[in-house]
Amino acid sequence: MLSLPDYPVRQRDFLLEISRAITAQLDLSEVLRRVLRASVVMTAARVGVVALRGESDEQFTVRAFTGMQQDRVPVLNAKLLELVNSDQAEFSVEFLNAKLREMSEAIDPALVQAVAMPLTFADKPLGLLIVFRSYQSLISPSDVQILQSFADQAAIAVHNAQLYEAINQERRRLEAILDYSGDGVMILSPHLLILQINRAFEQMTGWKSVDAVGLHQDEVIQWVRRDQIDLQDAMSAGLFPKRQPNGRTLYVEGDIQRRDGLTASLGITYAPLFNEDGKLTTIIANVRDIAHYRRAQEMQNVFISTVSHELRTPVAIIKGYASTLNRSDVEWDAAVVRESVAVIEEEADRLAELIDDLLAASKIQAENNVRLTLSDVRLDQMAARAVERFSKQTQRHTFALSFPADYPSIQGDEKLLRQVVDNLLTNAIKYSPNGGTITVGGRFSETTVNFFVRDEGVGIPEAEQQRIFERFYRIDGNLTSKTKGTGLGLYLVRAIITAHRGEINVKSQPGHGSTFYFSLPRD
Ligand code: ADP
Numbered sequence: 001m002l003s004l005p006d007y008p009v010r011q012r013d014f015l016l017e018i019s020r021a022i023t024a025q026l027d028l029s030e031v032l033r034r035v036l037r038a039s040v041v042m043t044a045a046r047v048g049v050v051a052l053r054g055e056s057d058e059q060f061t062v063r064a065f066t067g068m069q070q071d072r073v074p075v076l077n078a079k080l081l082e083l084v085n086s087d088q089a090e091f092s093v094e095f096l097n098a099k100l101r102e103m104s105e106a107i108d109p110a111l112v113q114a115v116a117m118p119l120t121f122a123d124k125p126l127g128l129l130i131v132f133r134s135y136q137s138l139i140s141p142s143d144v145q146i147l148q149s150f151a152d153q154a155a156i157a158v159h160n161a162q163l164y165e166a167i168n169q170e171r172r173r174l175e176a177i178l179d180y181s182g183d184g185v186m187i188l189s190p191h192l193l194i195l196q197i198n199r200a201f202e203q204m205t206g207w208k209s210v211d212a213v214g215l216h217q218d219e220v221i222q223w224v225r226r227d228q229i230d231l232q233d234a235m236s237a238g239l240f241p242k243r244q245p246n247g248r249t250l251y252v253e254g255d256i257q258r259r260d261g262l263t264a265s266l267g268i269t270y271a272p273l274f275n276e277d278g279k280l281t282t283i284i285a286n287v288r289d290i291a292h293y294r295r296a297q298e299m300q301n302v303f304i305s306t307v308s309h310e311l312r313t314p315v316a317i318i319k320g321y322a323s324t325l326n327r328s329d330v331e332w333d334a335a336v337v338r339e340s341v342a343v344i345e346e347e348a349d350r351l352a353e354l355i356d357d358l359l360a361a362s363k364i365q366a367e368n369n370v371r372l373t374l375s376d377v378r379l380d381q382m383a384a385r386a387v388e389r390f391s392k393q394t395q396r397h398t399f400a401l402s403f404p405a406d407y408p409s410i411q412g413d414e415k416l417l418r419q420v421v422d423n424l425l426t427n428a429i430k431y432s433p434n435g436g437t438i439t440v441g442g443r444f445s446e447t448t449v450n451f452f453v454r455d456e457g458v459g460i461p462e463a464e465q466q467r468i469f470e471r472f473y474r475i476d477g478n479l480t481s482k483t484k485g486t487g488l489g490l491y492l493v494r495a496i497i498t499a500h501r502g503e504i505n506v507k508s509q510p511g512h513g514s515t516f517y518f519s520l521p522r523d
Contacts, residue, residue, distance in 0.1 A: 018157075021034050021157075032064035033064055035150050047107055048129070050128070059080070060084060113139075119152075121159040126155050126162075129147065188217055190283070192218070204289050223256055224257050240270065249269050269285070306486055310484065325340050357489070375412075379417065386440070399439075404444070407449075408449060425453060430485070448522060449519065454513065456513040473491075
């Protein structure tokens with residue numbers, strides 16, 4: 001034991017050292033090590049232990065120790081567990097002393113005395129500081145006071161560490177949310193300098209975080225077309241709050257130039273963040289890629305104009321022929337009447353077909369599937385009949401059939417599959433304006449039946465090959481604009497094949513023709 005006059009000085013030195021360690025933000029283990037060393041020296045003890053309470057459970061476990069071997073830790077933990085699991089609502093002094101004696105015993109039978117101090121912060125129990133002595137002596141009030149002062153320091157350090165860990169965890173969680181968010185996020189300073197961007201933002205703008213952070217947002221968000229006032233102007237015009245008002249946000253939409261020179265369509269919502277004094281500290285920008293939405297809107301517009309044109313043309317023809325026939329001042333001879341009625345019938349058929357397509361497409365979209373009426377279907381025979389019909393409609397094209405003699409039948413919806421075959425043949429003719437051979441054929445394996453329609457027409461660029469199956473999608477081009485169509489045919493074809501648990505695809509080389517092929521399961 002230290003001589004009496006040294007006592008307060010040493011205690012003060014230790015406390016100073018520990019509080020320095022805490023303010024220097026040394027890690028918790030280091031602070032606890034210092035607390036233990038001071039406690040052991042000041043109370044002339046041999047062993048010191050700090051046990052801390054778990055975050056979620058009530059259990060105490062040894063977190064730091066001095067003067068004993070690591071292999072004692074499990075025994076101590078077991079004893080500490082008994083302390084918590086006892087039926088005692090509050091530990092009684094006797095119970096605690098009994099447990100402390102058992103712990104001393106477990107560490108080293110030579111230890112004969114133990115003193116425990118609670119570590120509490122704001123009335124919250126955080127753990128225990130225990131010192132063990134190898135001799136019995138009176139535990140003086142000053143011993144208790146000294147230990148308590150060290151325990152208090154330890155409690156502050158533990159509390160700090162827990163806060164730090166909680167903040168860290170929160171930060172990691174936020175960072176994960178930011179990183180995995182499908183929306184782009186950009187965090188700006190009040191002067192619009194970029195503080196942080198996430199992965200989705202990198203993908204949308206082509207900027208890497210290392211290059212973008214620190215730049216002014218205008219260097220990264222370079223609008224080439226914009227529908228609304230931008231952030232900088234909004235701030236100057238007082239349309240974006242610099243002080244806490246009602247939490248107003250700003251939405252800006254348009255096209256930006258990406259770092260790689262390409263264009264991206266973005267919608268950005270800027271939201272201000274204020275500190276407790278109501279001062280603007282950060283601006284959070286939520287960035288959406290609106291290209292899809294734009295494309296869908298464009299497609300819808302194109303569709304409406306195409307469909308109204310497509311619907312109007314036959315109606316105008318029918319109306320024209322009917323009014324002509326209806327003239328009371330003219331006697332039409334029988335041949336003219338017959339011809340006119342044939343045109344009216346043909347146009348009415350086209351109209352009905354178009355309406356059917358539109359209804360079928362909207363039904364598929366609404367129900368999300370196609371209902372099938374199954375029977376035995378011979379696709380080879382269906383193809384032969386279709387070829388016979390279609391060859392009467394065109395002089396420029398020649399047709400070829402290519403099926404093995406033992407081509408099997410399948411279970412399918414006859415009417416819908418006929419629609420598929422007709423559609424593929426119609427397209428093959430429409431999109432090979434210079435004629436050529438159209439081959440319809442099939443192969444089969446044990447499990448599947450394959451079917452294809454090959455033409456020698458204009459072909460389809462690689463980038464468009466998947467998109468042509470989308471609803472209303474038509475390739476932008478000279479030929480398509482001159483050709484009648486709604487962009488619904490292949491959408492319906494794919495929906496019908498998918499409903500048969502099959503797959504349809506296309507192989508094509510622009511200028512060299514296309515082959516549409518599908519496969520259906522045999523069972
Ligand atoms: P539509 O023919 O009414 O426009 P489809 O859905 O049948 O609609 O076809 C979508 C688009 O795919 C067409 O507009 C056309 O550009 C392209 N396409 C379809 N079939 C062929 C083909 N055999 N050869 C070249 N392009 C094709």
